[in-house]
Amino acid sequence: MEKIKTLRGFKDIFGEEIEKFKDIEYAARKYLILLGYREIELPILEKTELFVRSIGDTTDIVEKEMFTFTDLGGDSLTLRPEATAGMVRHYLQEGLYAKERLAKLFSVGPMFRHERPQKGRFREFHQIDVEVFGVEEALADAELISMIFLMLCDLGVKNYAIEVNSVGCRQCRGPFRDVLVEYFKKENDRLCEDCVRRLERNPLRIFDCKNTQCIDVAARSPLLYDHLCDNCRNHFDDFLRYMKEYGIAVTINKRLVRGLDYYTGTVFEVTSEDLGAQKAFIAGGRYNNLVEEMGGPATPGIGFAIGMERLAMLADMRSISGQLICFFAYVGEKAKNYLIPILKAFTAKGMTIRYSYEDKSLRAQMRYADNVNADYVFILGDEEINKGIIILRNMKNKTQHELPLDLKSILEEFKKYI
Numbered sequence: 001m002e003k004i005k006t007l008r009g010f011k012d013i014f015g016e017e018i019e020k021f022k023d024i025e026y027a028a029r030k031y032l033i034l035l036g037y038r039e040i041e042l043p044i045l046e047k048t049e050l051f052v053r054s055i056g057d058t059t060d061i062v063e064k065e066m067f068t069f070t071d072l073g074g075d076s077l078t079l080r081p082e083a084t085a086g087m088v089r090h091y092l093q094e095g096l097y098a099k100e101r102l103a104k105l106f107s108v109g110p111m112f113r114h115e116r117p118q119k120g121r122f123r124e125f126h127q128i129d130v131e132v133f134g135v136e137e138a139l140a141d142a143e144l145i146s147m148i149f150l151m152l153c154d155l156g157v158k159n160y161a162i163e164v165n166s167v168g169c170r171q172c173r174g175p176f177r178d179v180l181v182e183y184f185k186k187e188n189d190r191l192c193e194d195c196v197r198r199l200e201r202n203p204l205r206i207f208d209c210k211n212t213q214c215i216d217v218a219a220r221s222p223l224l225y226d227h228l229c230d231n232c233r234n235h236f237d238d239f240l241r242y243m244k245e246y247g248i249a250v251t252i253n254k255r256l257v258r259g260l261d262y263y264t265g266t267v268f269e270v271t272s273e274d275l276g277a278q279k280a281f282i283a284g285g286r287y288n289n290l291v292e293e294m295g296g297p298a299t300p301g302i303g304f305a306i307g308m309e310r311l312a313m314l315a316d317m318r319s320i321s322g323q324l325i326c327f328f329a330y331v332g333e334k335a336k337n338y339l340i341p342i343l344k345a346f347t348a349k350g351m352t353i354r355y356s357y358e359d360k361s362l363r364a365q366m367r368y369a370d371n372v373n374a375d376y377v378f379i380l381g382d383e384e385i386n387k388g389i390i391i392l393r394n395m396k397n398k399t400q401h402e403l404p405l406d407l408k409s410i411l412e413e414f415k416k417y418i
């Protein structure tokens with residue numbers, strides 16, 4: 001019979017990658033909790049309409065990339081392609097705007113997009129999503145960047161840039177749209193079919209086009225950054241000033257636009273050349289109209305998502321679980337009587353311990369100890385029991401020591417040799 005495998009673009013996460021995932025989550029939670037963010041878990045499946053309304057129906061995600069299906073009850077459902085929409089739904093459904101207005105939330109879990117699988121890109125991928133609702137001030141924008149900076153320090157990520165831009169508000173976008181449409185109309189015959197259509201519906205999407213001619217036309221277009229209204233200009237200047245106070249370097253990238261419709265004001269991406277062409281591994285921005293557009297009261301918001309698969313490729317592993325691995329090798333009935341007491345003593349003290357479940361020769365057990373990368377092996381047989389000792393073998397430098405066979409002090413004695 002043919003063996004069943006994972007779906008295309010889906011994969012199991014195990015070994016070193018899951019160790020890194022746990023370390024990334026650990027580093028993120030540490031700073032999120034210090035700064036008062038609360039964790040929340042949202043459903044993976046939501047009504048399709050939630051994403052169409054929040055992400056925008058002319059975006060690539062909604063047009064081409066969602067896992068959407070009709071369920072047995074006839075409803076259109078979608079596996080979440082990103083987390084912000086669900087966060088906004090939660091904020092409105094729980095009436096958080098009435099209770100506290102300010103809500104600082106984060107969530108960890110899988111997202112789904114039906115993209116063409118490529119290096120470091122999967123159809124199921126994992127994000128840590130962070131959102132702040134109810135704060136207009138640029139202090140919130142700066143706080144998010146400062147947390148990202150601290151997390152990346154903890155994870156040993158060095159070669160990266162924090163790219164920032166402002167994509168403006170309704171006030172500055174209206175007039176700028178006219179400037180842009182005028183420019184693209186002049187270049188109309190050089191744009192691809194998709195972009196000619198985008199020009200009518202949503203000219204900003206032209207910047208996402210992968211067509212080389214369109215990229216070239218877009219690269220020479222006027223920039224919103226140079227046409228910001230006073231409010232947006234002041235907000236962005238405040239943000240840059242706060243980043244200076246934090247002592248964190250950011251790079252202004254006037255061409256940075258995010259592939260979602262809901263962004264307003266500050267947007268940012270953390271990028272690394274080590275990732276190749278698709279170099280962003282953290283991305284986010286402000287969405288001051290989204291809550292209102294989703295049927296709530298006018299509420300500013302800002303957030304970001306960490307792509308865990310991509311960050312895992314950059315994280316330098318001094319694994320948090322990087323403890324010494326101990327192995328207990330026992331030979332004979334009498335020695336086996338020590339097995340469970342030793343397991344209890346080691347785990348109670350938070351020490352790792354490995355052992356063989358079956359009675360095996362000492363040679364076979366030593367081979368097994370090698371396979372699990374044991375740093376130290378405790379060896380016990382009849383001869384050692386008669387002498388009242390246990391042998392401690394250092395697997396790295398091959399030295400051996402005799403420790404007294406006394407469960408109460410064995411770990412104390414062991415520490416003298418690490």
Ligand SMILES: [Zn+2]
Pocket residue numbers: 168169170171172173228229230231232233
């Ligand atoms: Zn503005």
Ligand SMILES: [Zn+2]
Pocket residue numbers: 191192193194195206209210211214
């Ligand atoms: Zn195009």
